[in-house]
Amino acid sequence: MPQFFWNKRLIMLLVSIIILVALIGFSLRGRSQPSWPEQFVKDTAGWIQSLVSKPAQYVASFIGNLQDLQNTYDENKQLKTRVEKIVSLEAQVQMLKKENKQLRDVLGEKKSLSDKEPMAAAVIGRNPDRWQEIVIIDKGKVNGIKQNMAVMTATGLVGKVKSVNQFTSTVQLLSAMDPKNRISAIVQGSNTNGTVEGYDEEKKLLLVKRIPYDAKVAKGQTVITSGLGGVFPEGLLIGTVVDVKPDQYGLNQTAYVKPGADFYEIRNVLVITRLMPQPSLSQMGSQKGENF
Secondary structure (H helix, E strand, O other): OOOHHHHHHHHHHHHHHHHHHHHHHHHOOOOOOOOOHHHHHHHHHHHHHHHHHHHHHHHHHHHHHHHHHHHHHHHHHHHHHHHHHHHHHHHHHHHHHHHHHHHHHHHHHOOOOOEEEEEEEEEEEEEEHHHEEEEEEHHHHHHOOOOOOOOEEEEEEEEEEEEEEOOOOOEEEEEOOOOOOEEEEOOOOOOOOEEEEEEEEHHHHHHEEEEEEEOOOOOOEEEEEOOOOOOOOOEEEEEEHHHHHHEOOOEEEEEEEEEOOOOOOEEEEEEEOOOOOOOHHHOOOOOOOOOO
16 A cells, blocks of 8 residues: 555656646747736736836936926026126126226326237147147138237137138147247236246146245136236136145245136137237347247
8 A cells, every 4th residue: 555655656746747847848939929827927017017116206206306496496596696796796897997998098098918809719620649739720811810829718718829821720728748838927816927837737737937936826816817928918817726836946936727728628719819019029038939
């Protein structure tokens, strides 16, 4: 009797193995349509997933909209504050312009170092090998462009016109490693004169040298063109002081200036014509192309 039950169990085990192998083979064979149990399970799981995901997506979307609304509200407050400041500054600028004109009329002065005339131009070429040195713009001799004119973007000075063709011009950037690429500058707040000479490529900062050792130059002060170089007009934004160090002899200081313009991303520029008469090279006592 025990032998019979043992044989019966063995037979049932073998039959179960055969059925299992058959089911595995059936499930692995290529089919264009799943079986109805598989389809039922998949449809049920999909319906449950859809039932759960839709409310979850709605809640997430609602929370995201609330966050966007809060961010928009905060940005709107900031923009309103800026607009109010801009309106106030515009009023001050107009008042100062009026006072300046009145004073110049009283003194009989009709011209100033800051008098200038901008001309819009677009960058049409840039050599990847000289990305930090030159750009090509779509204005040339026929447009009145001349060598050494200042070139700037809406945020600050980027360089000068190096060469002029009939319809295009080459602009040398302030970030170019050219020893003759020097600009006469003034640090606002301390009324200290210096010269932009060189560019720290690692720190992405301009070097303003020849600042007197006793000058009170500090971080955050604005650097502009002085207009005394004979070519650039006065008041063009160069950048902001981020650090000041004495030179190797301790006789002068060097200011590290963050450029106002982005030398890497330049699309549109303004070519600045100085309206004040330029002194002759012999009067300046310098070679052509040295000081601006």
